[in-house]
Amino acid sequence: MSELLIHSMAEFSSLIIPCLEHAKVANVAEIGSEFGGMSKLLAQHTAAAGGTLTCIDPEPADGFAPWASEQSHVRHVPLPSLEALAGEVGEVDAWFVDGDHNYYTVYHELVGIDAAQRASGKPLLAFMHDVSWPCARRDFYYAPERVPPGWRHPHSFDHGVRLGEDGVLAGRGLRGMGSFAVALQAGGERNGVLTAVEDFLKEADAEERPLFYVHVPAVLGLGIIFDAQAEWSGALAEFLLPFHANPLIARLEENRLRNWLEVVDWQDRSGS
Numbered sequence: 114m115s116e117l118l119i120h121s122m123a124e125f126s127s128l129i130i131p132c133l134e135h136a137k138v139a140n141v142a143e144i145g146s147e148f149g150g151m152s153k154l155l156a157q158h159t160a161a162a163g164g165t166l167t168c169i170d171p172e173p174a175d176g177f178a179p180w181a182s183e184q185s186h187v188r189h190v191p192l193p194s195l196e197a198l199a200g201e202v203g204e205v206d207a208w209f210v211d212g213d214h215n216y217y218t219v220y221h222e223l224v225g226i227d228a229a230q231r232a233s234g235k236p237l238l239a240f241m242h243d244v245s246w247p248c249a250r251r252d253f254y255y256a257p258e259r260v261p262p263g264w265r266h267p268h269s270f271d272h273g274v275r276l277g278e279d280g281v282l283a284g285r286g287l288r289g290m291g292s293f294a295v296a297l298q299a300g301g302e303r304n305g306v307l308t309a310v311e312d313f314l315k316e317a318d319a320e321e322r323p324l325f326y327v328h329v330p331a332v333l334g335l336g337i338i339f340d341a342q343a344e345w346s347g348a349l350a351e352f353l354l355p356f357h358a359n360p361l362i363a364r365l366e367e368n369r370l371r372n373w374l375e376v377v378d379w380q381d382r383s384g385s
Contacts, residue, residue, distance in 0.1 A: 118373050122211050122242045123150040124332045129240060130158060131352060132337070136238055136345045138206040139164030144194045144222060145212035145242075146170040149177045155209070156187050167205070169197045170212070193259055194218065198225035204233045211242040215252035215296075217264035220309035223338075227313075236340035237324065241310060245334025246370065247274050247287055249307035251299035255292070266296035266304060274299070276370055285381055286374065310336055327353045330363035 122129075133141075139162040146152045146168045159166045168181055169190045181189040190197045194212050198221075208226050212218060223239065230237045247253070251274065252266050272295060273286030279299040288295065296304060303309075310326070317324045323341035327350075328334065339349060356362065 119369075120333055121148075121150045122209065122240070122332075122335070123154055125240075125329065125335050126151075126154050128329065128335070128353070128356065130154070132238075132240075132349055133158055133162075133207060135348045135352060136207065136339075136343070138162065138238070140167075140204055140206045141165070141209065142167040142169065142202055142205040142207075143209040143211070144169045144197075145210070146173045146177055146189075147211075148174040149180060151209065151211070152177070152181075152187075156184055160184075160186055164206070165203070167202055169194050169202075193256075194222050195225065195259075198222065198229065202229060204235065205229065206235060206238065208239040209242075210239060213253075213255050213259070214243045214248040214306050215254055215260060216303045216305055216309045217252075217260045219306050220303075220313060223309065223313040227317075236343035236346075237338060238340070238343070239338045241306065241336035241338065243333050244307045244310060244328060244336035245330050245366065246276060247295075247333075248305055249334065250305040252296040252304055253289075254294040254296075257294055264303060266298070268294040268296050270294045272297070275374060276367070286377065307334070307336070310338070314338070325350055327357045329353075329356045330358065331366045 139159060141155050141159050143152060143155060152168055155166050166187045167190060169192065171191050171193050178189055181187045210222055226239055227237055254260060254268055257265055257268060269281060270289060270291055272281035272283055273288030274281055274295055275286040281295060281297050314324060314326055325339050325341045325346060327337040337353065339346060
């Protein structure tokens, strides 16, 4: 399958790093490190700020764990996110969530992160990846067995997805080639990353706890949740407002994805 798809959270660094500076972030926790592209940027920021970086990933790419062990201020926690959150992560100023892209995991990650921030008396600041297509309204599973049956949708490791289609395609479209599974149907309750974010925000609203949410519709979608009462919230909101739900950015992302999917289709037809 084509390697042309830009999908790293690191692509948002020109937005993320200023946010960390506005919020005076020193200590960061990252869920989902994979190849460490974002991790290395966060390591640079936390080192300069005199803080720490905690990377939570049970199975990062080869070379990540040795890299982390060589950084004095970086700690690698080789556990699934929900197990790590049930333990002691330490005080964190900002969280990055880019692990397993399904409702159950993301919703409970947010609940656990929120509880940790409340316990430490720190405002909530969380950066979420994959809040746009394809994971917004459809669960993806790297490890389906970690999702309880009542929360896990029927899924396939062999099928793919396409823009504008709620079902799946056998051996076509965006797919994991055995590395991840996709829910057979998009939409509905408890399905997708954005659905998890929205349900978390609804519960916060019901508690009359003001949280801001920014959605940048590029590179599979960046969502930013932050405490509206934090002293830095106004500066953050002003900086991010031009990017929130920006229709031009969304159109460019759709065009990018359609072009990429055409390349994937061509490769499938040619057998390359």
